[in-house]
Amino acid sequence: MRHSHNGVLPVSIRRKSNILFVLACGFLLAGCDAFSPPDAEFVVREETDQLTSDVSKAVEEELESSFGNPHQLVAWLKLPVDFGGVTGATEESTLEGPLNKFPVKFDPEADDKFVAQFQADDGGFNFGESGARLDWMTGEYAGKSMHVIGYDSESQQLTTKEKVEVPPAAGDTFVLSAGETLKSGRALYMEHCLHCHGVSGDGNGPTAQYLNPRPRDYRLGQFKFKATKPAEKVRQEDLGRVIKYGIPGTYMPSFLLLADEDLHAIVEYVRWLSMRGELEYRVDQELVLASGLTNEIIAERKSDGDEDAEIQEEVDEAVAYMPTMFDELGDQLAESWLLAEEEESLIVPAVARVEDSFESRARGRKFFLEKCTNCHGHKGRGNGSMTEDFQKDEETGELYAEPGLFDIWGNSIKPRNLTKGLYRGGRRPVDLYHRLYGGIGPSKMPNFATTDPKILWDTVNYVLHIPFEKPGEYTEVDKEYFESKKKSGGDEDKAAEQEATPTESEQTATGSTESSDQG
Amino acid sequence: MRWFWLTFFIVCPIAAVVFCVIAPGMDWWFPSEAGSPLGERIDSLFNLILYIVTGTFIGTQIALVYVLWKSSKKDDERAWFSHGSHNLEVIWTIVPAGILLFIALYQMDVWAEYRVVSKFPKEARKAPVAEVMARQFEWRIRYPEPGRILQIQQQPTDLYAVNELIVPAAKPVMIYLKTQDVQHSFFLPELRVKQDAVPGQIIPVWFEATEPGEYVLVCAELCGWGHYKMGARVVALAEEQFEAAMEELAEEQSDDGFADAGDSDDE
Incomplete structure (x- = not known):
């Protein structure tokens, strides 16, 4: 039996292996298809999905007609984007x-x-x-x-x-x-950016889940590292810098080797995605908060006895109003993005950098103790008391489930550890000045636009020097600060702050004479 | 069939000889001509090995063809079985061992000059130009302030750049190679430099770009999903231009945004 089997076996094996070979080829070919990327499409915001079906459909249609889809882009000439041509x-x-x-x-x-x-x-x-x-x-x-x-x-x-x-x-x-620029921006974006920032710029690309901090979601129209005044949008140049030099301390790498026109195309595409996202966000805000046209609210109203016809009338009204709403909000958006490029939106230090000396840094240290330690910690290690407290979510008014700070995208964030010498928004003195003067809105770092620019420069000098601080370098300064705080009213912070201001200006006066002596 | 194999095993060594002869001249193996003196020596080592291997290949092919040719003539004769020949084994052990030993000794000075710090050119060793920190997925570079010596520890006066390493041309330069996260590899194909960056280590690497120009810098160690993004460039500049570039970098890095505004007001 066994013997005769052996005689037959080689043939059947060969047959089998032929079948296997054919199967393997088949799988390979099928695999190519199965793993080919899914059709690219712009995802819809959660809020849009929550709207009652007629309204959400109208929003989606209007978005499609104003911006198109990833395969067929629409250049809405209202927007201040260089579409090319x-x-x-x-x-x-x-x-x-x-x-x-x-x-x-x-x-x-x-x-x-x-x-x-x-x-x-x-x-x-x-x-x-x-x-x-x-x-x-x-x-x-x-x-x-x-x-x-x-x-x-x-x-x-x-x-x-x-x-x-x-x-x-x-x-x-x-x-x-x-539309040549936008099209080339799209191709470059798909190549370099999409896998983290996603097709729609929602910061949810395939590799995003592995990253901390999360990639930026452009759809709120907000960016952290910009040289414009607190309320203004980001400039083309700011985005260009981030793409060109990357963001140390995050996964955003540098794209220095990109040609200038490619960089410009990506910047324009990102701005365009951002405008698209923000427009959808604003429309949703209007429809949810002002008109209350979500499924949930409507169901509630129905159970409260509101008539269907009345609700339907409201829905129809909102649908009919949609193009006008897009137009109006589009105008507002266009205006704000245009304004960001104006000269008056740029933060320009009112005075030149104060010479970097111990005295200057000591004044910066005092300002730091007064304003920054709650988040950045006493030594600048990014471990201030706020990182241990439960914070309130401004949108819902409830406390977050976890202690610590959260940005406007709802991601848990840590204040920068300043002892590392890593500066995400750039390490030039002017970059740090921009961070202080303009704040970092999305991460809720406050702005100090009204502070004496000299004090800001002192603080910049101090912050740049934190990684090189010798132990006990500011012991005297700290002692003096806390003593003056104690004298002026004990443990009440408000009193301390009121008192701190004159002390500061005195310090500035003495400091500037000293530095002029040196110069 | 017999004649097919016979021809096949004759054509192979002939093709090998042809390729071997024309390959170095056609720049087939290397990304362009070596851009550094040490690179040229590495190339000539490579070519030497290429010739040795080709010679060996041809020899064994001739032996193979001879055996095929000889036995193909005798249809009726049975093959004989050998338990081995002591003499033959000694020969084919000693000859390759001798060749390998020769290669090992012959390349030693190039190897030493490339890898052993004490054999590095003195002027490169004295003044490292920069620290190159590889990280997922870019090259972060730290230069000393013009006129200062690069320190292992960060200094307040240091200058920083990313994905562009500027070095003086036509003189040996040394960098400190580090990595912030996983293993990377500092690869300058045109200059024939490849050195792994190992976490926790500071590795001195030296090279010399003969001509001013731009050279490709890539990562040659699969370091994660963004490995392909780690393309950068080395820019070799003539001494004076190099100094000017450093001054410019220093100026850019101390930018306080104030002078700019003043200038534009004046215009």
Whole structure:
């Protein structure tokens, strides 16, 4: 038996292995499909989901028509984002239709962009195989698009794929390759950022769950490291710096090797995602808090005896009002993002940095003792008493389940340990000045915009020196501070603070004379 | 079939010879020509080994083809079984051992110069240019202030950069390699430098970029999901430009934002 079996075995094994081979190939091919990334889509906020179905559908539709989806982006021109493209207008011409050539003039600032975008290696212009898209903004063809296949720089004539009977009138404006920057931003974002920050910029990409601190969720329109005044938005330059130099102490790496235009494209895409997210957030706030159109509230009202027709009327009203609401909130958003780029939004120190001396640092130490120790701790180790207390959630008004501090995204955070010499928002003195003057809103670090800029510089000097502090260096300073606090009213903090202010200005006066002596 | 294998085993060594001869000239094995003097010596060692291996390969192939050729002629003769030949075994042990010993001794000075700190060029050893701290997933760099010597401990005057290591060209430079988290590897393919960064250790590494220019710096040790992101660059500058770059970095790092405003007001 056994013997005869052995004789047969090799054949069946071979057959089997053939089947196995075929199966293995099949699995491999199927595997490619099974592991291919899921369709990218913008996720919907939880709050939008909680809205009653008609309203949430209207919100989603309006979002789609204003921003599109990851496959088909929409450039909502209301938003102050550089969507890309080259603008220009047609020139007077005697040519008559049907024709596909017409003279144009590019806007002065767009001229360079035109050359940079389309100049081919041989000096001619390269518009790709299907031609560069040209969208008419005004005139006869407004809203229509054509495809540019050639440009003659001598006669300044564009050649389009399409022939038209009536040539566009002189002065009709157009955009060539509109949305190019946003599209390239999308591709770069998908390559470099998506796996942490997510398709929608919700900070929930596939690798996000392994990270602490969590990647930033852009959808509140709030960023920590910015050089603008406390209430203002982040500037393009601030985001650019973060991407370029990374954030030491977090998982955000440096993308220094990116070309400038790529960096710009990513910044614009991130701003655009942020605007999209914030708009949805604000719309939800309005619909939930002001109109109360969530499933939960409506169910409650129904059980309280409110009539269906009445509720339906409110829902219909909200749905009909949706486009207007998007328009109005969009305007507000656009204004705030534009304002951030204005010069007056930038924090510029009113005085130059105070010379870094022991006296200056001692004044900084006093300010630190007064304002910063609750969170950053007596020695700057980031272990102040607030990190042990239960804090109140400002949105719900209830205490958090865990002791310690929380940022506006609801993540547990730790005040910076200043003895490590790691400065997330940059280590230049001006970076630290920006942190102090502007605060770090999202992490609830207060701003000191009204404090004497000299004292802020003293504090910057002190903070920069904490990692190099010798034991007992500030014992005398601390003693003096606590004694003056005791004298001025004992354990009542308020009294101590009131008294501390004049002491501080005295210190400043003596300090500045000393430093001028040195200089 | 017999003739197929015969031809196959003849073509292989011939192809090997052809590839071996043209490969170094075509820059096939290396990412461009070595950009450093030590790199050139490493390349010539590599080429030497390439020639030895090719020679060995050809020899064994000839022997193989000879055996195939000889036995293919005798259809009726049975193969004989050998219990081994003491003499042959001695020969094929001593000859490779001799070759390996030769390689080991011949490359020793290059190895020592590359890895043994006391053999490093003196001027590099005296003044390390920077500390390179690898971390998931970037290279953080700390320079001493111009005119000072780099200390192991952070100094208040130190200058910091990320993903761009600036060094003077045409002279040996030394860095201290560290890692903040897991194991990484400091790899300069064009300069033929590769050194693991090991947690808890400060590893001195020296190299010399013959020509000013940009060189690729990558991580050569799988260090986590973002390993591929650890691309950076080494910029070698002529001495004067290097000093200017350091001054510029120092100035940028002490930026207090105030002078800027003053300048723009004046304009």
